[in-house]
Amino acid sequence: TQLLEQSPQFLSIQEGENLTVYCNSSSVFSSLQWYRQEPGEGPVLLVTVVTGGEVKKLKRLTFQFGDARKDSSLHITAAQPGDTGLYLCAGANAGGTSYGKLTFGQGTILTVHP
Amino acid sequence: GAGVSQSPRYKVTKRGQDVALRCDPISGHVSLYWYRQALGQGPEFLTYFNYEAQQDKSGLPNDRFSAERPEGSISTLTIQRTEQRDSAMYRCASSLEAEQTGVRNEQFFGPGTRLTVL
Numbered sequence: 001t002q003l004l005e006q007s008p009q010f011l012s013i014q015e016g017e018n019l020t021v022y023c024n025s026s027s028v029f030s031s032l033q034w035y036r037q038e039p040g041e042g043p044v045l046l047v048t049v050v051t052g053g054e055v056k057k058l059k060r061l062t063f064q065f066g067d068a069r070k071d072s073s074l075h076i077t078a079a080q081p082g083d084t085g086l087y088l089c090a091g092a093n094a095g096g097t098s099y100g101k102l103t104f105g106q107g108t109i110l111t112v113h114p
Numbered sequence: 115g116a117g118v119s120q121s122p123r124y125k126v127t128k129r130g131q132d133v134a135l136r137c138d139p140i141s142g143h144v145s146l147y148w149y150r151q152a153l154g155q156g157p158e159f160l161t162y163f164n165y166e167a168q169q170d171k172s173g174l175p176n177d178r179f180s181a182e183r184p185e186g187s188i189s190t191l192t193i194q195r196t197e198q199r200d201s202a203m204y205r206c207a208s209s210l211e212a213e214q215t216g217v218r219n220e221q222f223f224g225p226g227t228r229l230t231v232l
Contacts, residue, residue: 006156032199033220042118042205042223043157088156092219100145100209100219101170 003027004091006105007058014113017088021074021087021108029091032065032072037086046074076097079112116140118224120206126230127196134192137229139208146189147207147221148181157205163189164211196231203228 003070005024013019021101023032031050035043047056049072056063072089085108090102119138127133140144145164149157159173165186174180178196183189193200207221 004156031219038224042207042225045220045222048220068189086154090156100147100162100164101159101172102147102157103159104149107154107156109154 004087004089004103004105006065006108008108009106010109010111012111013114015080016078017112019034019076019110021089021110022071023073023089023105024071025091026070027091028069029093029103030069031092031093032069033090033101034063035090037088037107043086043088050099076110079110081112082113084110084112118206118208118222120204120224120227122227123225124228124230125179126232128232129196129198131196132192132194133196133229135193135206137189137191137203137206137208137224139187139189139206140222142210143208143221143222144186145209145210146183147209148189148191149205149207151203151205151226153203160191193229196229197232201229201231 007022031048033048034046036046037043047063052067052069054065060077064073086107088107089105093101123137147162148160151157161171161181162169164181166183178194181191203226205223205226207223209219209221
């Protein structure tokens with residue numbers, strides 16, 4: 001069974017601070033996706049990382065995929081209240097034929113105070 | 115439609131009743147997925163389809179849960195003899211196709227069906 005451990009579970013910070021969310025596993029994933037979810041809505045994809053060591057930037061968000069494709073991080077610079085939400089990492093199955101199966105982490109609830 | 119739609123948005127039922135949850139994926143999307151999500155937690159995989167074929171149902175909790183997608187478009191998740199522990203948000207997602215890597219398996223989620231079993 002593939003598991004993704006996400007940390008921290010809760011994060012409460014002031015506007016302008018930086019933060020990092022971690023996603024770790026003992027399993028290798030073929031790709032890893034990060035989602036953001038707002039209350040009452042479904043998760044919305046932020047980015048997909050595919051190659052070990054890959055770094056992707058999306059404005060103030062920086063995503064990194066570990067060299068061994070077992071872990072990932074999301075770094076937010078100068079957080080804003082609009083960044084508040086549930087952040088989820090999800091790994092796509094490596095090997096076998098069930099490519100569509102995503103394993104989600106437990107999520108990080110981020111609150112950015114003005 | 116522009117996105118994934120699900121119906122009903124809310125379903126309240128009594129223990130022991132059967133329920134059917136519907137998902138209408140994005141037009142042209144080959145793959146369709148069902149998840150269950152607890153409040154403040156990540157979605158838990160249930161099953162997924164490519165076209166009408168059920169590719170993986172390893173996440174279905176027990177044999178009271180079943181899903182179908184007979185024409186490769188709309189899907190129905192059925193829960194028979196519902197129990198209180200089945201209460202949750204059930205989410206559907208679709209993607210261009212499920213593949214090992216890359217962007218074609220990026221999943222777009224629907225708004226979910228909130229199921230409450232009394």
